[in-house]
Amino acid sequence: MEKFDFLQFYSYLSYKSNKLHVNGFSIDELSCKEETPFFLFLLNRFQQNYEKMNAEISKHIPNILISYAVKANYLGRILDAANHVGMGLEVMSLFELKLAEKAKFQANKIIFNGPAKSEKELEYAIAFGITKINVDSLSELINIEKIAKDKGIIQPITIRIHPKLTEDTEKKLLIRKNSKLGIDYSRGVKLFEYSKKSPNLNPIGIHVHVGTNLTTHDFFEELLVFLSNYITELEDKLQVNIKEINLGGGLASNSTLEANGFSFDRFGEQISNHIKEIENKLIIFEPGRYLIEDSFIALTKVIRTKKSWGRKWAFTDIGANSLIPMRYTHYKILPANNKGKDQYTNIGGPLCLPVDVLTNEAVDFIIEEKDFLAVLNCGAYTISMSEQFGYPRPAIYELTENGTLKLLKAEDKLDQMIEAEFNYRK
Ligand SMILES: Cc1ncc(COP(=O)(O)O)c(C=O)c1O
Structure with a gap:
């Protein structure tokens, strides 16, 4: 019988009598409760991911703020849960800022990012009292200065730089040195210099975010050595007092980090070893993927199977219009009912598009039509x-402690989708 070794990194999953269970409830039974496909949110996994990171890093650093990156998944339920446990929030647009407001996050726990924030967005953020605006360009800095001057205030700002890293490290990153995000570290110094001289700006921090799905301590070691020297230079040469160091997001999911032997205890130690006078600084993190990636499962039904060119295919009722195929996605598929080994099967969604395959790895368990699968x-x-794209977006449920499904967001209604396209007739 198929073993699925990776299950050891998903404490909420287990096979009992060949039936896959999540938090002790059978996936087969859950899949029959509502029409597939649908997403299942596991609140306790989200909370555990946060608590683990917070507890381990806090052993080494007195002041930390873990701020959930809203763009990773902005369901109201997640934002409320994040606020409830004391997280901050990372936003990148007026929409996300208004979601933060609706979830009642305090202004000093909201971080505003983005390479081209509009004047309207900046005005709203400043009026809201946001103090953690990661500035991405001189043009934006001048705009913030103007808004602050008009209001007669001194606006705290932080600057997003791209650090100096080895060519080898750069090659492995999603956001490389010539990317559109952030400003190169030497120009960054000029932005600090400009804000230091301005009567309406107060440069209080530095921000670095260079990728996603990071799993190694080596990367952070290199980054922290650079940052430590860079901050010392800012403090010594420009008398800028760096009170906030934002290390961005970019961590892989909890299960991926565990599989790669990454330890938050060691990460916290690395940071405290390199950052001087850490007791006077706030260390900020902006994880999205780490907190939420493995807190969801999609439940889907096999609609068709076929053989073609010697290959076996199984087609699910969920596709790449909701399971977006990005460079760093690694969906894993498990049978709700493990019926044993078979020839390798490729799994595709229902879309009439060649890219609509759920995973590049074929699976080798028996799959038949009407079977349920967990993604x-x-x-x-x-x-x-x-x-x-061709289909309504699926419903999202929370799996409650007693095994019921609580609706968090309904699936799109076909009638409304059709109506919207013919609104022009009105
Ligand atoms: C500035 C910034 N911070 C944090 C994140 C979250 O990244 P991740 O989900 O990889 O943790 C992103 C994602 O694009 C980002 O652009």
């Missing part, structure tokens, strides 16, 4: 990026 690692950059 793991689907919480980050799926629901928030999903499209109505």
